[in-house]
Amino acid sequence: xxxxxxxxxxxxxxxxxxxxxxxxxxxxxxxxxxxxxxxxxxxxxxxxxxxxxxxxxxxxxxxxxxxxxxxxxxxxxxxxxxxxxxxxxxxxxxxxxxxxxxxxxxxxxxxxxxxxxxxxxxxxxxxxxxxxxxxxxxxxxxxxxxxxxxxxxxxxxxxxxxxxxxxxxxxxxxxxxxxxxxxxxxxxxxxxxxxxxxxxxxxxxxxxxxxxxxxxxxxxxxxxxxxxxxxxxxxxxxxxxxxxxxxxxxxxxxxxxxxxxxxxxxxxxxxxxxxxxxxxxxxxxxxxxxxxxxxxxxxxxxxxxxxxxxxxxxxxxxxxxxxxxxxxxxxxxxxxxxxxxxxxxxxxxxx
Numbered sequence: 001x002x003x004x005x006x007x008x009x010x011x012x013x014x015x016x017x018x019x020x021x022x023x024x025x026x027x028x029x030x031x032x033x034x035x036x037x038x039x040x041x042x043x044x045x046x047x048x049x050x051x052x053x054x055x056x057x058x059x060x061x062x063x064x065x066x067x068x069x070x071x072x073x074x075x076x077x078x079x080x081x082x083x084x085x086x087x088x089x090x091x092x093x094x095x096x097x098x099x100x101x102x103x104x105x106x107x108x109x110x111x112x113x114x115x116x117x118x119x120x121x122x123x124x125x126x127x128x129x130x131x132x133x134x135x136x137x138x139x140x141x142x143x144x145x146x147x148x149x150x151x152x153x154x155x156x157x158x159x160x161x162x163x164x165x166x167x168x169x170x171x172x173x174x175x176x177x178x179x180x181x182x183x184x185x186x187x188x189x190x191x192x193x194x195x196x197x198x199x200x201x202x203x204x205x206x207x208x209x210x211x212x213x214x215x216x217x218x219x220x221x222x223x224x225x226x227x228x229x230x231x232x233x234x235x236x237x238x239x240x241x242x243x244x245x246x247x248x249x250x251x252x253x254x255x256x257x258x259x260x261x262x263x264x265x266x267x268x269x270x271x272x273x274x275x276x277x278x279x280x281x282x283x284x285x286x287x288x289x290x291x292x293x294x295x296x297x298x299x300x301x302x303x304x305x306x307x308x309x310x311x312x313x314x315x316x317x318x319x320x321x322x323x324x325x326x327x328x329x330x331x332x333x334x335x336x337x338x339x340x341x342x343x344x345x346x347x348x349x350x351x
Contacts (some may be wrong), residue, residue, distance in 0.1 A: 004146075005138035008032045012131045016079035016110070026061050026076045029108055030158075033074075037147030038064055044147070048160050051071075060094040070098045071152065077109035085339075091115060092123055104155060112141060116159035126159050163329075185215045265321040266337040268295045272337050276327055284333035296338040300326065303336055 011032055015025045030040065030047055038044045049063035062074035075091040077083065087107065095105045095117055103122065105115040111130055117123040128139040143149055144158065189210050196206045272295060276287065288297055296318075298306075307315050316323045320336050328334050 001139040001142045002134065004035060005135065005142045006133045009131050009133045009135065009138060012079075012108075013133075016131070019080065020078060022076060022078040022081075024271070025078050029074065029076055030062055033062070033064060036142065036145055040220055045069075049098075051094050053097055058094070060098070063094075063098065066147075066150070070100045070102050071150065072102055072104040072106060073098065074106045077107070079110050081109050083107065083109060083113075088115070088123075092117065095123070096340060102151070104159075106145075114144075114159075116156075116163070117158075118163070119314075124163065126162050188215050189213065230254060266339070268339075269321040269325050269337045270296065272297060273327055276329065281330050283331040283338075284335055285328040287329055287335075296329075297335050298338055300334040300336065 011028050012025075014020075015028050019326070025046060033045050034040060040046075044065055046059065046063050046065070049060040051058050051060050060073050061076040062075070064071050073094045075087065075094070077087060081087075091105045091107055092115065095102050095115070101120075102129055103117045106115070107113040107115065110130050113125045113128050115123040116126050127137065129135065129141050131139070144155055181339075192213075193203075193206050193210055197203055247268075271292060275291065276282075279287075279290075282290070284297075284299060291297065303319070307318075309314060319338055321339060326334050326336055
C-alpha cells in the first residue's frame, strides 16, 4: 500500500509542481485510478461522464463503475484551485443524479477529500489526504479505493463510524457547555466544598468561604463587546474538528456555546441567533445596523421578492444557511442570515 500511494503521490505532486491545467490533471488522476486496478478499457473508469441535470447534460469529470454500476464520482480541480461551496455542490449533484446514485464522492485538487452522502443531509467530508509521500492517510486511501479491496458496505460502515464519533463529540461539547453558565459554577463550588471537607475542614466554615469565591468558565474563541455583547470570532483561536480518526489532517471548525459550526454560514447564523437572545428588545433594523459590518441579514419578505425575481434554481442554497433557519426581532420581523457574509468579521477586534 505504501509503494502504491507513493507512486500516486509522485504523479499528482508532479502536476502540482508543473502547475498543470485541469484537463491534464484529470488525465493523470485517471491514470492513478488505473494504478488502483480500475480498468478503463472495460469502462470501469469514464472521463467526462454525461449526467442529466434538468434539461441539460453535464459532464462529471470521472465516474468509476463496477459491473456497470456507478460506485463513486471524482470532481477534479487543478492543484492551485481553492475549493469553494459551489465545487462541493457540483460534486454532490453528480453523485445524486448519476444513473445509479452513489454515496461516495472524491474531490481531488490540492488534496483528496472523501464525501459521504447518507441521504439525509448535505454530504460531509469524511477525510482529507495531503498529497505527500509516505503518508499514512494516503495508504488508507489506497486500501479503501483499490479495486481489489473496494467494498461499498465496508466503506459506508467506515464513514458512519466517523460520523457517529463526531456526533458523540458534539454531544459532549454540548454537555460541557453547560459549565460555562451559573450551573457550572454551582457544580464546581460543590466539588470544591466536598474536597475541602474531606481534608477535614468544617462544613460551615467551608460554605462561608466558598460564598466569597467567584468561578468563571468560558471558551476562548468567542469575544463580546462591553457595550452590547456583539459577538466576533477570532479565527486564529477557533477549534479544530477531526476529519479522519487516526492521525489525520484536521479542518477548522468553530465552537459557539457547545455548537460545532463547520462552515462560516452556519457560524454566522448561530452568532446572530445568540445576539438576538442577548439583545431581545432590538428591532429588525437595529439588528441589521448593528451587525451589518459582520454579517448580512434579510427579512423574509425581502427574500421572497428576490427569490421570485431570480431564475437561479439553486437560489435557496446559494442565499441561505438553511431555508428553515429563521429568526425574529422584537418588532416581529421574521428574517434569515445570508451565506454571503463578511469573512473579515473573523478578525475584527473587540468594539
